[in-house]
Amino acid sequence: MQYVVAVRTLCEFAARQGDLDLRFTPAPSAQEGIAGHQLVTGRRGPHYERELSLRGEFMHLTVRGRADGYDSARNVLEEIKTHRGDLARQPANHRHLHWAQAKVYGWLLCEARGLSELTLRLVYFDIATQQETAISEAHSAPQLRLFFETLCGRFLAWAAQELAHREARDAALAVLAFPHPQFRSGQRELSEAVYKIAANGRCLLAQAPTGIGKTVGTLFPLLKACPAQKIDKVFYLAAKTPGRRLALDALALIGASAPAMPLRVLELTARDKACEHPDKACHGDSCPLASGFYDRLPGARADSLAAPVMDRAAVREVALRHGVCPYYLAQELARWSDVVVGDYNYYFDGSAMLYAMTLAQEWKVGVLVDEAHNMVERARRMYSAELRQDDFRAVRRKAPAALKRPFDKLQRAWNAVHSVQLKPYEARDALPDAFVTALQQASAAVSDHLAETPAQPDASLQQFYFGALQFTRLAEAFGSHSLFDVTLEPAGAARRQDDATLCIRNVVPAPFLKARFGAAQSAALFSATLSPRDYYRDMLGLPENCAWIDVASPFEPQQLAVQVVRTISTRYPHRQRSAAPIVRLIAQRYADAPGNYLAFFSSFDYLQLVSSLLREQHPLLPVWEQERRMDEGARTAFLERFAPGGRGVGFAVLGGSFGEGIDLRGDRLVGAFIATLGLPQVNEVNEQMKARMGQAFGAGYDYTYLYPGIQKVVQAAGRVIRTREDRGVVYLIDDRFAQPAVRDLLPSWWSVAG
Structure with missing residues (x-):
C-alpha cells in the first residue's frame, strides 16, 4: 500500500x-x-x-x-x-x-x-x-x-508507522461495539442517522433531547463509518469547554470498551490558555520553548502519539518534557490525529486551521457540531468587524512619522463617513468606497512599517492592523448577508468632535459557512433546540438535501410540570410592577416544596430588582445571584450552592453561563422560574436585522426575535430534568407564553398548563 x-x-x-x-x-x-x-x-x-x-x-x-x-x-x-x-x-x-x-x-x-x-x-x-x-x-x-x-x-x-496505524485503526473500528450494554431511548435512532449521512456524504440536523447520550450517540456511529468511507479525521466541535470535556469523556469510554483500538484523540486549546510564557514573544531569542523548536519537535511528536489521548494536560506534559511550545505542538499533532476535539472556530472561522488543513491535505473528514443552536451567533461574530474611531485616534497620536500621511488620509475619510449623519445610529446601503480605499492604503503602510521594524511591534498599532485587515477582507465579501452601520459617539472632554464606530455586521452566516460544510464528507449538527429546522438550515448554509431528525424525548410529561403564569407581563414597561407578583410566586412555591431553584431574567437589572425585593420580604429564604463578568472560580461557587438536599434560589440571566451546559441532576435542581421570553432587545440594530431577515426569508420578526428567544427558554428549562428519575417544575412567567405561535415552539413532550 x-x-x-x-x-x-x-x-x-x-x-x-x-x-x-x-x-x-x-x-x-x-x-x-x-x-x-x-x-x-x-x-x-x-x-x-x-x-x-x-x-x-x-x-x-x-x-x-x-x-x-x-x-x-x-x-x-x-x-x-x-x-x-x-x-x-x-x-x-x-x-x-x-x-x-x-x-x-x-x-x-x-x-x-x-x-x-x-x-x-x-x-x-x-x-x-x-x-x-x-x-x-x-x-x-x-x-x-x-x-x-x-x-x-x-x-x-513515519509513513510505514502511519500506514500500520491506519490499517490497525480501521480494523478495530470495523468491529467496534457500542460501549454500553444497550442504547438509551432515542440514542439508536440518532446513531443510525449519523451513520447513514456519513455513508451518503450528507449533512444532518438532529434535534435530540437531553438525557439520550448525544455525545456517544454521534461519535460512535461516525467512528464506525470511518473504515468503509475512508474517513481520515473526525472533528468534534463544541461551543464551550464543558462540551469538549464531554467529548473527551465519551471517547475515553469508547476507548475503554475496545482497549486494543489505536485511536489518536487530540484536544485543541486556545493559545492564551496553552501559552507557558505569556510575557515572552514567540521566537527563539525570547521564549525558551521556541528556541530549537523544530529540532526537538520529532521527539515530542513521537512521544505524544504514543499516548491514546492527547488532552490539554497530556500535550502540556510532553511539550515541557521536550522543551517545546504546547500550543504549536498541538497544531502539529492535528495532522496525525484521528479525532480532534476543539472549538467551533478551528473549522468555521475565516482563518480556520482545521479547514485549511482539510483542503491542503485533501482529507476526508466527518464533522460533529455539538450544541449547534449556538452556531448562528458564534458564526455571526466570526464574520463581523468593528472599527472604533477613538481607538484609531489613540494609535494615530503615537504613530511614527512614516504613517502620518496615510493615517491623516484615513482620518479625513472616516470623518467624511459621518459628517452628515444626524442620528446616533444609521445603517447604510453600501460601504463608503473612499473610506475602504483609505483603510486599505493605511493597512499596507502599517504592514510595510512593521516589516521594517525589528523586535516586538507596538501592541496597539498591531491590534489596529489586524482589525483593519479583518474589516477590509469582509469589505471585499460584503453583500446582502451583512449590514454596514455607523454609530456616533458624542464629543466629550477627551475630544472636541464626534467619533464614529463603523461596523460590518454579519446577519446571515450561510454564505461563509457553505463551503466548510461542502468540504466535509459529512457533518452532523445536534442540539436539544434546533426548531424550526428551516431557520437553522437557512442561517447556516446547509445544503438542500440536509437530513433532519427529531428524536423523541425519553422523558414522560409527568416528570415536568410546566405552568404558564399568564397574569404577569415581563415586558419592559411592566417590569417594576411585575416584581412583587414574581416574588410572591417564588416564595409560595418554595414554601410548598423547599429545594433548589433557578430563576431566570432578561437582564441583570431585572434580576437585581426581583432578588432585592425577595431578600427584603423573605429574609430567611436563601438567595444567590449571578454577577456580571464572573470568572471561572465564581461560576463554580455559584453552581456549588446547588448541593444535593440543598435549599435556595439562584438568580441568573437567561442566555448566560447558567442557561445551558450545566448538569444539576436529582434534587440539586427541582425547578425553574423563567421570567422572560428571551427575546433580543428591540433596538435599531436588531430592527435592521429584522428588515434584512424579512427580505431574505419573509419571516423577519421570527428569525430575529422569536426563534432565538424561545430557544434560550427551552435550554434554560432543560436544566431541570436531566435523567429519567428526575422530577421538577418550570414556571413560564409571561402572558405571551399562552400564544399559539409561542406554544408551537415548546417541546412536544411538555404538558403545559395555564
Whole structure:
C-alpha cells in the first residue's frame, strides 16, 4: 500500500529545523499571494510552463505537488514566494525550507522529463514594491535524487508507522461495539442517522433531547463509518469547554470498551490558555520553548502519539518534557490525529486551521457540531468587524512619522463617513468606497512599517492592523448577508468632535459557512433546540438535501410540570410592577416544596430588582445571584450552592453561563422560574436585522426575535430534568407564553398548563 504525501508536508516534516519564529512579518493575504504568483509568471516568456503537476515514488511513498513554473528554454525551475519588507530579515530556517521544496520539485521534474541537470531558482516577490529577488543554484539530477531520497528516508519510517496505524485503526473500528450494554431511548435512532449521512456524504440536523447520550450517540456511529468511507479525521466541535470535556469523556469510554483500538484523540486549546510564557514573544531569542523548536519537535511528536489521548494536560506534559511550545505542538499533532476535539472556530472561522488543513491535505473528514443552536451567533461574530474611531485616534497620536500621511488620509475619510449623519445610529446601503480605499492604503503602510521594524511591534498599532485587515477582507465579501452601520459617539472632554464606530455586521452566516460544510464528507449538527429546522438550515448554509431528525424525548410529561403564569407581563414597561407578583410566586412555591431553584431574567437589572425585593420580604429564604463578568472560580461557587438536599434560589440571566451546559441532576435542581421570553432587545440594530431577515426569508420578526428567544427558554428549562428519575417544575412567567405561535415552539413532550 502506497502512502501519499504532499511535497510541502514532506519538507515540513523532514527538512524543517531551528527555532519557532513568529516575529511579526506581515505576510501577503491569500489573494495577494495568488496575484503575486500570476504577476511573476506573467512576466515570463513563451516557453514558461505554469503550475506543473508532478509526482514520484520512493519505495512505498508517493510524493506529489505542483511546481510554480518551469522555463524549458533555459531549463530553470522556479519556486515563487511572495513577501513584504526587507528580505534580509527572513529567518534562515524559512529559506532552508524553501530550498528543500525547490529541490524536491527539481528531482520530480528531472525524473519526469529525463533531465540530467537543472537550475533551481527561488523567486521572492515583494508585494509592496512589485520587485523580484532571484536566487539560483545549479544541481545535477543525481544530487537532487540524493536529496529527495534522503528526505523520503526520514519520512519513510513515519509513513510505514502511519500506514500500520491506519490499517490497525480501521480494523478495530470495523468491529467496534457500542460501549454500553444497550442504547438509551432515542440514542439508536440518532446513531443510525449519523451513520447513514456519513455513508451518503450528507449533512444532518438532529434535534435530540437531553438525557439520550448525544455525545456517544454521534461519535460512535461516525467512528464506525470511518473504515468503509475512508474517513481520515473526525472533528468534534463544541461551543464551550464543558462540551469538549464531554467529548473527551465519551471517547475515553469508547476507548475503554475496545482497549486494543489505536485511536489518536487530540484536544485543541486556545493559545492564551496553552501559552507557558505569556510575557515572552514567540521566537527563539525570547521564549525558551521556541528556541530549537523544530529540532526537538520529532521527539515530542513521537512521544505524544504514543499516548491514546492527547488532552490539554497530556500535550502540556510532553511539550515541557521536550522543551517545546504546547500550543504549536498541538497544531502539529492535528495532522496525525484521528479525532480532534476543539472549538467551533478551528473549522468555521475565516482563518480556520482545521479547514485549511482539510483542503491542503485533501482529507476526508466527518464533522460533529455539538450544541449547534449556538452556531448562528458564534458564526455571526466570526464574520463581523468593528472599527472604533477613538481607538484609531489613540494609535494615530503615537504613530511614527512614516504613517502620518496615510493615517491623516484615513482620518479625513472616516470623518467624511459621518459628517452628515444626524442620528446616533444609521445603517447604510453600501460601504463608503473612499473610506475602504483609505483603510486599505493605511493597512499596507502599517504592514510595510512593521516589516521594517525589528523586535516586538507596538501592541496597539498591531491590534489596529489586524482589525483593519479583518474589516477590509469582509469589505471585499460584503453583500446582502451583512449590514454596514455607523454609530456616533458624542464629543466629550477627551475630544472636541464626534467619533464614529463603523461596523460590518454579519446577519446571515450561510454564505461563509457553505463551503466548510461542502468540504466535509459529512457533518452532523445536534442540539436539544434546533426548531424550526428551516431557520437553522437557512442561517447556516446547509445544503438542500440536509437530513433532519427529531428524536423523541425519553422523558414522560409527568416528570415536568410546566405552568404558564399568564397574569404577569415581563415586558419592559411592566417590569417594576411585575416584581412583587414574581416574588410572591417564588416564595409560595418554595414554601410548598423547599429545594433548589433557578430563576431566570432578561437582564441583570431585572434580576437585581426581583432578588432585592425577595431578600427584603423573605429574609430567611436563601438567595444567590449571578454577577456580571464572573470568572471561572465564581461560576463554580455559584453552581456549588446547588448541593444535593440543598435549599435556595439562584438568580441568573437567561442566555448566560447558567442557561445551558450545566448538569444539576436529582434534587440539586427541582425547578425553574423563567421570567422572560428571551427575546433580543428591540433596538435599531436588531430592527435592521429584522428588515434584512424579512427580505431574505419573509419571516423577519421570527428569525430575529422569536426563534432565538424561545430557544434560550427551552435550554434554560432543560436544566431541570436531566435523567429519567428526575422530577421538577418550570414556571413560564409571561402572558405571551399562552400564544399559539409561542406554544408551537415548546417541546412536544411538555404538558403545559395555564
